[in-house]
Amino acid sequence: MTASSTFQNLPAEKRRRILDGALDEFAAGGYGGASLNALVAKLGISKGSIFQYFGDKAGLFRAVFNHAVELVVELLRQVRGASQGQDLASRLLQSLAAGLALIQGQPRLFQLYLRIMFEDGAPFRGEMLAAVRAFSRQYMLDLLEDAARAGELRPGLNLEAAVFVLDAVLERFLVAHSQEHLDGGLGLFAAGHELAADKAAVVVETLLAGLGARPC
């Protein structure tokens, strides 16, 4: 628990409004770039209150992060069970779809993650990234182990490496779509205009089949 009891005693609706506004602010400007002045102006509350609630900027940031994690976990929990029993390609595609939906529904969550990822000054950066990465890796590992049990995986596959590859590629896929407004869409199939789902299918197939010619 990091926010003061003062904050905990607030009506839920007000709590949500504050954390939501702060999430906006941090997502837009990163930790250093977020302005508490701008935040309280937007929220229509006094500056003193922020400090009463969270002690300092870092405290607010931590609270926002925890809030964001809750949002994500809640969302993913709903997605998780649905694909049980299906083959790996399908599950990966559904995971990507869930990720894309999350980005579209709550763009600031993903934005916050990206902002913090490389901002040296952000407090708790280590913990925060570790938490996200651990979750992501465990998720991939679960999928792969299920697939292994179903005999879907290439014999001799290094699971650690596979998790790494999946993590990297899927995250980059999400990044590319969250930044497609930028010049050239950052290059993912830049020329084409297929739907994201089609792109995802090709990428997943490429990952499963590999790049190299088969010696068999």
Add this chain to the structure above:
Amino acid sequence: MTASSTFQNLPAEKRRRILDGALDEFAAGGYGGASLNALVAKLGISKGSIFQYFGDKAGLFRAVFNHAVELVVELLRQVRGASQGQDLASRLLQSLAAGLALIQGQPRLFQLYLRIMFEDGAPFRGEMLAAVRAFSRQYMLDLLEDAARAGELRPGLNLEAAVFVLDAVLERFLVAHSQEHLDGGLGLFAAGHELAADKAAVVVETLLAGLGARPC
């Protein structure tokens, strides 16, 4: 060309010192976090000069970026030719090694790239990222096309997707190593202690052979 002629007329050594110091500053704090006050103090030049040379903070930033791109391109040009004619796996591994060497030799270049990548406020972010990404994609495409000519690639491979996958995985590999001081090294083979080269070999092999069982 964005820097004023005043700057162009400076002795090359002084130009280099200024751009180098500014690169440090931007790499350390991102665009928003960089302080011109701190910069001029470090450089021992007058504050007015910065504005005479570059107009404003954004102008300095653009000059630094151009300077950084030059450094990288020069470095990679040296690396490029060496692996001509070898097989794809070797060339990918050598590219990774070159990337790691670059990170170790010029850590601020990679740092700047990462900082800017997700900092909304940074001017020219779009152009800058597009330039870097285009270079990176072209590099991968060259490798893949050579490999295709040599019959190393799986028939039916979607080149665009393959480029995307390579770009994502190789960049993530570099990021993981540049941030390995962070909690858990951000999870790359977190348990093991092999050398980076060994990790790279396993990852590349996984990419080439694919994750899935071969139907053949």
Add this chain to the structure above:
Amino acid sequence: MTASSTFQNLPAEKRRRILDGALDEFAAGGYGGASLNALVAKLGISKGSIFQYFGDKAGLFRAVFNHAVELVVELLRQVRGASQGQDLASRLLQSLAAGLALIQGQPRLFQLYLRIMFEDGAPFRGEMLAAVRAFSRQYMLDLLEDAARAGELRPGLNLEAAVFVLDAVLERFLVAHSQEHLDGGLGLFAAGHELAADKAAVVVETLLAGLGARPC
């Protein structure tokens, strides 16, 4: 009486806790530097109560001062009678010893006095200092008059001046010892390492015998 009846109706123990905590706070930071926010956090009581009890910060300060005076008077009352009938030098030394003991036992009392002494913004400063000084002067005057009756004093001695000298020197002696952690102990016999008692003896003897050569 300045504290509200609400405060008077509190259980004695709670009253004492509050005044004691406030004494700490004022002694540590002076009037201006004391923080009511910090105080209530330390005490675990609500902020509103302080204002209910004392009206405002100045009211609390006055109450603390009265409380402090009570503590001192009570302490000195115990010390007073003991030296009756002894010679002046002994009584002065015992007074100094009592002062030193007080400083060691209740350092915050002396600290508060010193802090307030020269802090212009402190309310009631005049009254407070006058009270303390009047007490101190009366104490010295009592000793001197007893000594006069016993024929211990130099004929022609100006009692007012003697009181002034004693007051100044004895207080400075206490200050020096309460600040001996500061650079050079503020210079009291800085080189030597005798015990405080020895230093006191020399000082008292110097006062009694005077600095000048005796014409007699």
Add this chain to the structure above:
Amino acid sequence: MTASSTFQNLPAEKRRRILDGALDEFAAGGYGGASLNALVAKLGISKGSIFQYFGDKAGLFRAVFNHAVELVVELLRQVRGASQGQDLASRLLQSLAAGLALIQGQPRLFQLYLRIMFEDGAPFRGEMLAAVRAFSRQYMLDLLEDAARAGELRPGLNLEAAVFVLDAVLERFLVAHSQEHLDGGLGLFAAGHELAADKAAVVVETLLAGLGARPC
């Protein structure tokens, strides 16, 4: 040297105005109570300038202190030589007179000294007090040693103790007069209305002759 070169380059008149205003501010409110906002408003300069000149509040404080010391030393240097060769009582009286004149002419200097003396939070307090005390003690010691050579002192007099007594009494004399507006004049000859010079004469005579009856 503690103030930045920026400050050193200012016209002397402006430097003087700034240090003088700051001296006022610190003397009135102590270190903690002084407001840089109020200061710059009073001076009619911008807030940024203060920080450009002195780095931070503590830097300004140090500069003010150094400035104050210079003022005092300059003043005392003028006073010093004049009393050479006279007897101890005369020299002490002239010293007191000089002190009183200083307090009247530059009341803020003495005020600053008193404020800082017991304000825990003030930076450099140790150094500052040590400097002042060392000067004061050395001054007294000089007088006493001259008097000793002239055979004016009581044989067996402990010089250290005598210095301590003189320092304490003379300083208190000055304090009493600088605070005589306070309730009861803090008790120095409170009833009477003689001139300060008369009071000083009695006090000095008391010190020289001692309080006790002479056994001779």
Add this chain to the structure above:
DNA sequence: GATGAATGAGTGTTCATTCAT
């Protein structure tokens, strides 16, 4: 062309005080 003094809006943070509950 180079300098660096000046600026004022901006930052996060603390404070004594109020008042509805």
Add this chain to the structure above:
DNA sequence: CATGAATGAACACTCATTCAT
């Protein structure tokens, strides 16, 4: 009667930018 959420002015300090010299 006690509470503690709310407040906004004040705090020290940093910033990119300007412009007279």
